[in-house]
Amino acid sequence: MMDLPLHIFIALAFIGWFSGLMGSILLVHHRVLIGDVLSHSVLSGAAFVFLMFLDVSFPMLIVGAIASTLLAATLIEFVKDRTPLKEDVILGIVLAFMFAIGIAFLALAQKMPSVEKTMLNTLLLGEVSAILPSEVPYMVIASILGSFVIWFLYRGWFFTGFDTVFGRTQRVPISSLRKTLLFIVASGILLTAYISGVVLAVGLLIAPALIGRFFSTRLYSTLLLSGLSGAVLAVLGGVVSAKVEGLSTGPLIIFSAGLIGLLTILFSPHYGIILHKIKYVLFKWSRGQENILRAAYKVLEKTGNMSYAFSLEDLRQACDDPPPSWTILLKVLEIRGLVKRSGSRWTLTNIGLEKARRLTRLHRLLELYFSEIVKIAPEKVHSYAESLEHIITPEVEQRLYELLRDRQYDPHKKPVPWNGSG
């Protein structure tokens, strides 16, 4: 942290916080890509101000940028109101248009004698070290102000984001609120663009927003978490780029924010893709064990000898839903103390037998339930029971027992193993 001057640290923290806030509120409205359009529009306003007044001081930039982002927002709403074009397409059109204007102004600015034109180039890909201590107070005040407005309209976002119909019936000014949101982002995105560059600014909106949203269930926690992670990510990128020579800060901030954002998506508790996958694999393996136990029970039932030592071949023949791996799962069952191995044969232990009996009972009761109460054709009930028996809750199990207490045989005339005698 030694290499990062205090004023830049403060600027990064506040802008990161505010970017996260803007990003999360856009995200829950499913309009986060609008941030990309607005940030690209910053360039045209800033370059225009430069061309007109040869001035790139921060207040001037703010005025120019807000004018152009507001123009972009107006264009989006105008085309959206008047055509059946989808919002995504409109965003693409306005982005290309506004950014092209910015590039054109930039090209004209290059011909100017003023040295300050390099400032505009830093706006393109961001250059944190260009932040002057005198600019930081503006940034802090703007971030705080913007955060307050978002917080102030907290209840309003429920009506605009969650339930506009109800909002309209209660005369909540939905469209003013939506315009306010666009206005906040249009003015705030300049700050983001200042540190990450206009091209990548939306990354600093999205990454913290997704982190915030994926770790919380309510709006206020989403907002707080997004703001905090925005601040942390921005500072982190700044610190790393201060340490490493030759890497541009803007891309570095977005790269690290994106990386952490992606990891979040993959591993977050509620919605994480990887975690979901892991759970699924675990489920498949536990289902495999249950299927082996049930197959073993079938074999034992056929021989009539509950301590019969069965072979792998016996199991294979008895099992209709083969597990991912016989050898591994049998080993797991052995470790869990449910089967006992002797050479190439296995026997069920007492606990194993009890478990196998319960599973068989559940399976056959489910078959009964489906064929008699749900009235599904008998030849189909097996596959239904097969897929459901593994996810049954104790509550459902109890219900099944009560419902079918007096039944002795399943639809295929096999006995329901109610007690130890089988």
Added chain:
Amino acid sequence: MNTMNPVIKVTNLTAGYDSGPVIWGVSFEIPEGVIAGIIGPNGAGKSTLLKVMVEILKPHSGTILFWNKRYSEVYKRIAYVPQKEEVDWTFPATVYDVVMMGRWVHKGLWKRITKQDKEIVRQALETVDMWEYRNRQISKLSGGQQQRVFFARALAQDPDLFLLDEPFAGVDIKTEETLLELLKQQASKGKTVVVVHHNLFTAAEHFQWLVLLNMHTVSVGSPEKVLTPKNIERAYGGHLPVLAKLSQRLSYLREKPTR
């Protein structure tokens, strides 16, 4: 039933979208303290009618009065329950947050939530049997639970008139029965309930007052009066395409789209 002082009085209402009117010259009254059903075939304009009543859509012509007043004067006393599909269930909110929205109607964007408000929300959630789910994320609710949460929100608003848009679509029979029971309770307290409903067969047993609609008012009144074979034939029978055709023609003729 007090038919002299209707809660809702709709007169000569014509309304619809840019593509032409969907309802034509609709007139009816709904008395106080009843459960009323607005019924009719698909495309009859039932939901459109409800949306015009709460001023989500502007009428082309005609008037709607609640307690002889305009909607804008009394909207806080009217709770509207939208169709489940019309809202964004991925929004980061819990069941409790959604029901609290009913209190925000009275509190606006900034007024403090008091202990009393929290108590009302708790009662509403207990009434629909969802109190134990209060901290559940709304995306993890079943269709029936979503409907009950919506109804709890309407209760929390503490209105005198409930307007429900297809509350029984896509919910299980048990939820339908519970919901109906709750609506009856409200009616017995003197509140008025209006339900948009598409199932003609359950209409007679569910409702004490019916508005049979198919782009125009076919019949209004008690179920015995409305549900005659002749009326049903008129609502569900074949002569209506004329209005639909007219509506199409109008959309071609219209120069400026109204919004």
Added chain:
Amino acid sequence: MEWFWVIVVLLLVGSAASLLGSFIVLKGFGMLGDAISHAVLPAIVIGYLIGGIYDNQWFLILAIILAVITALSIEWLHQKTRMYPDGIMGLIFTFLFALGLLMIDLWTYSVDLDPECVLFGEAAYIPFSFFVINQALVPKQLLFSLGIWFITIMFTVAGFRALAISTFDTVYAHSIRMMPSFWQYSVSVLVAILTVIAIESVGIVLLLSILVVPASIAFLWAKRLHSMIILAQITNIALTSAGLFFAIYVDIPISAGISIIGGFALLISVILTRKKK
């Protein structure tokens, strides 16, 4: 002669882009084109890095393969994510674009790519690098553009019905085994290849513009898919020529000139047409 090559290359790239764009606009995936064109930057940088020497064409093939993989994964994620597909797409493309920029920073001396060039493109450079065919000098860009243009035309002609049905009604297309997702993926893949080929001359901004603008203008005026596609082609020719002259006249990058003219043309179309929602 040099300007002639510039115009031909721009028209070819524009023609291919507005053809693909017609389906992108109808599907409403405008930002997907933007995302893919940004996200393939690392692939292009790696291609340049390994290719290194100018005359070696293998970098192009490598870059295309990597770009196709990137495009496929973005499309896949876009289709599979249950929550916030837009947010996740935005995250991935900014992440990859930032990665590409960092790679350019790291290997400045071995990669002949300039971040600004990636964004704006510089069509005026098109005639600077040549192949020698039958003793005639043919610009490389011309050959590549001709190639992708030909592939795109063949793809659209061959798959016209399937593309039309998949765009209009995915569920129906699925039910009659037209494999809608295959066609959707193919469009993304072609956009990725187009980006790799055109990035130096056209730049990302113009690429996005020619993907969505001519097709959107055509969409506003046309009544049928056939006429929309043909109108998009005509619009592309008009916009490219007008934009080129505009850019030369006021002396700005050609990519910016064409995009600005395109934006104005679209606004005028919005005002003149009254297509209802």
